[in-house]
Amino acid sequence: MGEPCASTQTIPTTKTPMVSRFLEGFQGIARDLLTGKDGKTHDLGRWGIAFGLAGVTALVYYQEHLPVPVHTTARDLAIAYGVLLGGGGLGLSLKSKTEPGGDQ
Numbered sequence: 001m002g003e004p005c006a007s008t009q010t011i012p013t014t015k016t017p018m019v020s021r022f023l024e025g026f027q028g029i030a031r032d033l034l035t036g037k038d039g040k041t042h043d044l045g046r047w048g049i050a051f052g053l054a055g056v057t058a059l060v061y062y063q064e065h066l067p068v069p070v071h072t073t074a075r076d077l078a079i080a081y082g083v084l085l086g087g088g089g090l091g092l093s094l095k096s097k098t099e100p101g102g103d104q
Contacts, residue, residue, distance in 0.1 A: 045095070049088035056080045
């Protein structure tokens with residue numbers, strides 16, 4: 001009864017300075033990619049592009065590494081990447097003047 005259960009015990013973690021700097025840098029890059037010009041306002045279009053690319057990447061993994069037949073080719077998936085990035089980039093550039101701080 002005096003012993004705490006395993007789920008309530010905390011495991012000490014140590015972060016090396018290099019790992020800590022890497023994680024801080026990655027968070028900064030992710031924030032810059034997913035927010036508007038002010039760095040605070042999350043952009044639905046950018047999140048949509050990120051989820052779309054993650055979905056296409058999952059399809060590539062599914063096609064290449066699982067023994068289930070998928071009726072797409074690598075060319076089809078490359079076209080999907082191009083359409084997502086091209087359309088998303090065009091959409092973000094067209095609305096860039098409506099973002100906070102976009103008067104430039």
